[in-house]
Each structure stands twice: as C-alpha cells, then as structure tokens.
Amino acid sequence: MARKLPMYKAISEAIEQEMSRDKSIFVMGEDVGKYGGIFGATTGLLDKFGSERVKDTPISESAFIGAALGAASKRMRPIVELMFVDFFGVAMDQIYNHIAKAHYMSNGQVKMPVVIMTAMGGGYSDAAQHSQCLYGLFAHVPGLKVVIPSNSYDAKGLMISAIRDDNPVMYFFHKGLMGLGWITPLEDAIKEVPEEEYTVPIGKANVAREGSDITIVAVAKMVHEALWAANELEKENINPEVIDLRSLVPLDKETILKSVKKTGRLLVVDEDYRSYGLSSEILATISEEIGNNLKSLPRRLAYPDIPVPYSRALEKHVLPDKEKIIKIVKEMLE
Amino acid sequence: MLMSEISKNTLLSMYKTMIKIRTYEETLGKIYYEGKTPVFDIAAGPIPGELHLSSGQESSAVGICVHLKPEDAVIGTHRAHHFAIAKGVDLNKMTCEIFGKATGLSRGKGGHMHLFDANVNFSCSGIVGASFPQAIGAGIASKMQGKDYVAVAVGGDGAANQGTFHESLNLAALWRLPVIFVIEDNKWAISVAKDKSTAISKNSERAKAYGIPGVSVDGEDVIAVYEVAKEAVERARRGEGPSLIEVKVSRLRGHFEGDPQLYRPKKDFELAKAKDPIPKFEKKLLEKEFINEEEMAKVKQDIEKEIQGVIEIARSSPYPEPEEALENVFAGGD
Numbered sequence: 001m002a003r004k005l006p007m008y009k010a011i012s013e014a015i016e017q018e019m020s021r022d023k024s025i026f027v028m029g030e031d032v033g034k035y036g037g038i039f040g041a042t043t044g045l046l047d048k049f050g051s052e053r054v055k056d057t058p059i060s061e062s063a064f065i066g067a068a069l070g071a072a073s074k075r076m077r078p079i080v081e082l083m084f085v086d087f088f089g090v091a092m093d094q095i096y097n098h099i100a101k102a103h104y105m106s107n108g109q110v111k112m113p114v115v116i117m118t119a120m121g122g123g124y125s126d127a128a129q130h131s132q133c134l135y136g137l138f139a140h141v142p143g144l145k146v147v148i149p150s151n152s153y154d155a156k157g158l159m160i161s162a163i164r165d166d167n168p169v170m171y172f173f174h175k176g177l178m179g180l181g182w183i184t185p186l187e188d189a190i191k192e193v194p195e196e197e198y199t200v201p202i203g204k205a206n207v208a209r210e211g212s213d214i215t216i217v218a219v220a221k222m223v224h225e226a227l228w229a230a231n232e233l234e235k236e237n238i239n240p241e242v243i244d245l246r247s248l249v250p251l252d253k254e255t256i257l258k259s260v261k262k263t264g265r266l267l268v269v270d271e272d273y274r275s276y277g278l279s280s281e282i283l284a285t286i287s288e289e290i291g292n293n294l295k296s297l298p299r300r301l302a303y304p305d306i307p308v309p310y311s312r313a314l315e316k317h318v319l320p321d322k323e324k325i326i327k328i329v330k331e332m333l334e
Numbered sequence: 335m336l337m338s339e340i341s342k343n344t345l346l347s348m349y350k351t352m353i354k355i356r357t358y359e360e361t362l363g364k365i366y367y368e369g370k371t372p373v374f375d376i377a378a379g380p381i382p383g384e385l386h387l388s389s390g391q392e393s394s395a396v397g398i399c400v401h402l403k404p405e406d407a408v409i410g411t412h413r414a415h416h417f418a419i420a421k422g423v424d425l426n427k428m429t430c431e432i433f434g435k436a437t438g439l440s441r442g443k444g445g446h447m448h449l450f451d452a453n454v455n456f457s458c459s460g461i462v463g464a465s466f467p468q469a470i471g472a473g474i475a476s477k478m479q480g481k482d483y484v485a486v487a488v489g490g491d492g493a494a495n496q497g498t499f500h501e502s503l504n505l506a507a508l509w510r511l512p513v514i515f516v517i518e519d520n521k522w523a524i525s526v527a528k529d530k531s532t533a534i535s536k537n538s539e540r541a542k543a544y545g546i547p548g549v550s551v552d553g554e555d556v557i558a559v560y561e562v563a564k565e566a567v568e569r570a571r572r573g574e575g576p577s578l579i580e581v582k583v584s585r586l587r588g589h590f591e592g593d594p595q596l597y598r599p600k601k602d603f604e605l606a607k608a609k610d611p612i613p614k615f616e617k618k619l620l621e622k623e624f625i626n627e628e629e630m631a632k633v634k635q636d637i638e639k640e641i642q643g644v645i646e647i648a649r650s651s652p653y654p655e656p657e658e659a660l661e662n663v664f665a666g667g668d
Contacts, residue, residue, distance in 0.1 A: 057505070062467055062498045063498065071475045074479075076475045093461055094468075097459070098464060103664065104443055105444040106450035108662045108665065110450055111665050166666060
C-alpha cells in the first residue's frame with residue numbers, strides 16, 4: 001500500500017527494512033542514534049535495532065569512514081552518514097584513495113558494499129561551509145557510484161538499491177527536499193511511497209516530464225525548479241522535457257541522448273559549481289555524440305564559481321531557479 | 335617470557351621467515367636497479383615505480399604475525415613486504431604483482447604499495463596513516479559477527495602523527511575493539527628524524543591518553559616482540575579491547591630504493607646495522623642448540639633457492655593484456 005511520505009521517512013524506512021532483512025547491514029555516523037540523523041535519515045533505527053547496529057560515532061570522520069572499508073572487507077554492509085557534504089574534506093583520503101579503489105586495486109578480490117550518505121544544497125542562508133553540493137567531486141573519482149533522489153519515491157528505491165549494491169555508493173539528499181519540520185517542505189518532493197520494499201535502479205534516469213521543444217537535465221531540487229519552469233513555459237506554448245538524472249555514476253547517457261535527439265536542444269541545470277562539473281560533463285557527452293545536430297547551442301545554468309554567500313539577497317541572486325531557467329529557455333528558442 | 339617457553343618448531347619457523355624476508359628484500363633490492371643504470375630512471379626495469387624495502391624490520395612482522403590466523407586482518411603500509419610474507423601472502427603471486435604481471439595478486443593493478451590477498455586478509459596502502467581506521471572496521475565486523483578474529487594496523491613512526499591514528503585509538507578504545515595498533519619506529523619519516531617530529535620518545539605512551547595498554551619493545555629482539563604481541567593478540571581475542579605496540583626497528587636501506595640518504599648520519603646507519611635482529615636471533619638459537627651452523631647455512635641456501643624460483647616465475651610470466659586496465663573498476667561490470 002502506498003502513502004505519502006516525506007523523503008527523510010522514505011530513506012529511514014528503506015534502511016529499516018533492509019536491516020531487518022540482512023544482519024550484516026549497520027549504520028554509523030554522527031548523531032544517527034537518538035537524534036535519528038540531523039536530517040532524519042536514520043529516524044527510529046536505534047529503537048528498533050539497538051546501539052550495536054546503529055552506532056553514534058565521535059567526530060572522527062576519517063576513522064569511521066575508513067572503518068566502513070574495514071568492515072566491508074569482512075563481509076559487512078555498512079551505511080555511514082557524514083552530516084554535510086561540506087565536511088568531507090577531513091575524510092577524503094579514505095574515500096577517494098581507498099574505498100573507491102579497493103575493488104580495482106585488488107582486481108575484484110575485495111568488494112566494497114558501502115553506502116555513504118550525506119546532505120547537500122543551499123537556499124536557507126547556511127553560507128559557504130554548509131550549503132554546497134559537491135557531487136561533481138565524487139562523480140569525478142573512478143570507483144564511486146553517485147545517486148541523488150529528487151523525491152521520496154526515488155529516495156526509498158535508490159536507498160535499497162544502494163544498500164544491495166556491491167560497490168560504494170555516495171547517496172546525496174538535498175536538505176530542502178527532505179520534508180523536515182525546520183526547512184520549508186517542498187510538497188512536490190513528497191510522493192506516494194509503497195510500504196513494501198522496491199528498488200529504483202542505479203544508473204537509470206527518469207523522464208520527469210515529457211516534452212518536445214527542449215531537454216532540461218537536472219538533479220535534486222533543480223528537477224523541481226525545472227518542472228515549475230516547464231509549467232509556466234507551457235502557457236507560452238513552449239513544451240520542455242525534464243530529465244531527472246537520479247544517478248550521476250553510472251550516467252544514463254541513452255535517456256539524455258534519446259531526449260535531445262527528439263527536442264534538438266539541451267539545457268543542464270546544476271546546483272553544484274559551474275566549472276569542471278556535472279553541467280560541463282553532460283554538455284560534453286552530448287556534444288560529442290550529436291553536437292552537429294542541435295537546433296541551438298547547448299547551455300548550462302549552474303552555480304557560479306563562488307563560495308556560497310550568507311545573506312539571503314546574495315544567495316538568491318546566484319542560485320539557479322525557475323525564473324532563470326525560463327529566461328534561458330526563451331533565449332534558446334528565439 | 336623465556337625463550338624456552340616457545341617451542342623449538344615455532345622459533346625455527348620464525349627464523350626461517352625472517353631469513354626469507356631478508357633474502358627477498360635484498361634480492362628485490364638488486365633486481366630493482368636492472369635497467370636503471372647508468373642513469374637512474376624510476377620507470378625503467380623489471381620493477382618500475384617506487385620500492386620500499388623492509389630489511390631490518392623483520393622482527394616486527396614475524397613477532398606479531400606468528401600469533402595470527404588467516405582470518406585475522408593485517409593492514410600494512412607502503413613498506414609492507416615483511417608483513418605480507420609473515421602473514422602468509424602467496425609469495426609467487428605477490429612477486430608477480432610487484433613485477434606488474436598478469437599472474438600477480440591483482441593482475442598488475444595494485445603493485446608493490448597496494449598488495450591485496452583476500453585469502454589471508456592482507457592489504458596495504460601507499461597513504462601514511464590509512465591503516466588505522468580500516469582495522470577499526472575489521473574489529474567492528476569481528477565483534478558484530480561474534481567471532482574472535484583480530485585486526486592489526488601497521489604504521490611507521492611518521493604515521494603516529496596523523497589524525498587517523500588518534501581518531502582510531504580513541505574509537506577502538508571506546509568500543510573495545512579487537513585491534514592491535516603497531517607503530518614500527520625506524521626513526522625516520524623519509525628524511526625527518528623522529529625527534530624532529532614528535533616531542534615524546536616513545537609513541538607507546540600515547541596509549542595512555544586513550545586508556546589502553548601501550549608497550550614499547552626493542553625490535554632487535556624478536557622474542558621480546560613475540561612476547562608483547564602475544565599478550566596484545568590474546569587480549570583482543572578475549573574481547574578485552576585494543577593495544578598499542580611500538581617496535582623499535584632498524585631501517586637498513588633508504589626510504590625508497592634510490593634514496594641517497596644524505597640526511598642520515600653515518601653513525602645512525604652503523605647503529606641500525608648493530609641492531610639488526612637476525613644475528614642476535616641466530617646467536618640465541620645456536621646457544622640453545624636449536625640449530626647448528628651447518629643447518630643454518632642450509633636454511634639460507636634453501637630459501638635463496640626458493641626466492642630465485644619465485645623471481646624466475648615472475649620474470650617469465652606474461653604481462654596483462656593492456657585492455658585489462660579498463661576492467662574491474664566496479665563489481666558486477668563497469
């Protein structure tokens with residue numbers, strides 16, 4: 001049976017069901033126990049499974065993320081949370097030099113079924129060290145799968161897929177989509193979620209809106225901005241197709257290509273920094289394949305290459321949003 | 335512990351392993367320069383890249399690993415051949431890996447600093463201080479699975495100044511994990527002397543800060559290492575938590591091969607040679623009449639032959655197909 005759930009409950013329900021199924025799954029991180037995760041992703045798990053399987057850790061990110069590797073190499077399936085993606089600097093070595101490479105360097109002798117989940121995204125004046133997305137950094141490193149749900153249905157299915165995957169999966173959730181009491185909830189992210197377990201495949205994009213005039217590619221909150229923009233544009237007889245990537249690695253190139261072949265136009269909307277990131281990757285990938293057959297130059301709307309400013313007026317100015325999308329789409333269709 | 339309390343068979347087996355390590359390292363030390371003379375080119379010859387040899391540090395690996403079973407995890411450093419051999423890593427496959435051959439542990443994807451042998455739960459890393467968190471994870475797994483296997487994390491004296499070391503000691507102590515932290519103090523972090531990087535003379539004292547036992551032992555005496563390691567391993571198996579062992583060892587060669595060691599005073603090198611653990615052990619074994627001069631020569635001869643055989647296999651084995659470079663980034667296909 002399906003009922004509407006906010007994303008944080010969908011994620012914690014996925015983990016709960018998987019932990020009930022498989023004893024080798026456990027959770028570690030800061031405030032994942034009694035608090036249930038600062039963003040609610042581990043709500044209720046401590047009560048159900050106890051402190052052996054839901055471990056509050058000291059603020060020692062290298063230690064507990066490296067521990068995930070050690071546990072995985074001994075046939076456990078750890079899920080670790082590192083509160084904000086902004087905090088990963090202190091633990092990066094264990095991720096990009098070890099967890100991401102162990103399978104390759106051991107030529108498959110060592111499997112790394114590790115889920116690393118973290119919060120990303122701004123828009124609520126948390127400034128430069130608590131508002132970044134940074135998924136591009138992780139997608140750049142070979143050996144990590146990267147998934148980013150935009151709604152609660154995908155959140156549950158992607159989490160179950162991530163837990164069952166024998167590879168390390170970086171699982172990003174956007175704070176503004178979690179449906180928390182203390183950040184204005186985004187109703188469109190609260191979907192009907194089946195009570196039973198199901199998977200959303202990693203590496204498969206979702207055509208969130210079918211259209212014919214332009215393909216807008218996005219993830220997380222930007223999917224909703226793109227959908228809102230599309231609804232407005234429709235009133236002016238412009239019909240965008242919106243693709244929710246859901247996974248950056250592996251990237252569902254086929255779905256994007258198919259769409260752009262149909263529409264002839266490509267816009268990538270990206271809340272991560274502009275340079276050397278998701279937006280440039282998609283533009284390059286599509287241009288390499290069908291760059292000669294586009295009706296207009298491909299464009300991107302990304303976060304500019306600046307640290308995230310604090311003041312509401314400043315942040316609003318630089319965050320990609322519905323209005324900015326509408327403006328660019330119109331320019332591209334002129 | 336008196337030497338008489340250890341069986342003759344165990345002592346002779348330890349002796350043979352020490353000779354095997356020394357012979358292996360000195361043999362690789364010669365082969366390394368093939369193709370690298372008269373002009374040294376790190377990329378040339380049958381063993382390309384960096385090579386960190388462990389001659390002089392045998393007692394640490396042998397005195398500890400003699401207490402370990404295949405299911406116990408050992409996570410070594412960039413200088414890890416001695417631990418690999420003592421842990422029972424397949425020497426043919428290990429050598430082929432160091433030669434970059436298709437018959438290697440990882441079919442040439444890992445190399446000398448990244449040796450993985452899942453059969454005996456051995457791995458190592460080229461990043462200083464990376465082993466400690468990973469041992470935490472194996473310790474967690476042991477506890478959660480209700481097993482009595484232990485994890486050994488090895489680091490040099492330089493690694494004891496890394497954050498990972500302190501994070502991991504704290505976490506292992508907090509969760510009473512079956513982990514043995516080993517600091518091999520060879521007095522040098524590449525060119526920086528220990529007394530120029532740490533204000534205390536014994537890293538074992540750092541254990542006090544975390545409420546766990548810490549012992550410093552002179553690696554000149556493999557029996558002394560055996561003794562402290564026995565206590566630490568048994569304690570961990572009994573579920574009484576982690577220990578820290580500092581082994582004072584001698585670095586008989588450069589940090590890496592090709593290191594001119596201009597930073598190292600001549601008398602330090604002489605001191606290191608004087609503290610070589612092998613002659614001291616030989617003297618003891620002769621005194622106890624566990625072995626005579628003739629038998630000793632035979633042991634060395636047999637091992638020399640064995641190592642030559644291993645080298646022959648590595649030399650004559652094929653390189654991997656170049657296209658294999660693109661395989662095995664992910665489990666279950668790329």
